[in-house]
Amino acid sequence: MIVILKPNAATESIVELKAALRKKGLQIHESQGKTTTILGLVGDTAALSEDQLLTYEAVECVKRIREPYKLANKNVHPKPTVVEVCGQKIGGGHFQVIAGPCSIESEEQITEVAKDVKASGAGLLRGGAFKPRTSPYAFQGLHENGLALLLEAKRATGLPVVTEIMSTSHLGLFDDVDVIQVGTRNMQNFELLKELGKLDKPILLKRGMANTLDELLMSAEYIMAGGNERVILCERGIRTFETSTRNTLDISAIPMLKKKTHLPVLVDPSHAAGLRFMVEPLSMAAIAAGADGLMIEVHNNPSQALCDGPQSLTPPMFDDLMKKIRETVRFFGMQ
């Protein structure tokens, strides 16, 4: 971190600033130009707040030269992280597809979709039991009963399961879940992230719909700082001025995240567009941009789906897409 001092800063205010920095265990490298004095801070500046430094009389501006996330940082950990879920690898050249309905609706629905997506080559099964809905009057999910049905579908197919958590108070219900998802609306629920950091279980962290990539990485850092380093990131579209799609898929997030972090990056084209016909082109674009996998909504009867029917593929559509995904993944040299 570097601190640029005001050209006319009073000596006492500079002395006060330096003493405060040294008290925090930092070394100061001072370089004096004709008009500007710069302090280079050496040491652990992660906990230092730029805003707080700006309150010192002598400070003109502060620049962080190293990102505040450490454990998620590619500079600190250059090798790509491969997250393993029940023998399925994600990241580091291993491409995975997570598929299933938006919500678990019945035993017949989840088991049928699970068998279909497995036959088409999906590696993991998704399905929501606790649904974050904009309206309190919309279907909220089957809660504990939904989780039980999801685990039945796991037993029937052998597919590991991914499902969303919305509250720390539900953590006890997630013991047998293989991957816990943090949805877009909870990306900055820091108390939830801290609790997930204590688990020995992969976490699928979706990007907040109005959050920057650095904010996403800081949320990953919350989980990792607790000791759980098995974090999978997911770009799922962000809010823009465009209204013809549900969100705007930020394709550039993929190469940028791959540059910033060693964590695997998935793409969810279903929630990004909200439209079935866009799932295939966005999936292809995601693979070409370097994604480590996809999360795709599949429903056996989309017109009757209790949630997100318009963006759900039918099992035959998913089967067709999987063939294209396999070809494209091979073309880009992944497994």
Ligand code: PEP
């Ligand atoms: C979901 O995956 O079911 C979901 C609600 O996603 P998001 O949090 O990205 O909207």
Ligand code: MN
């Ligand atoms: Mn959904």
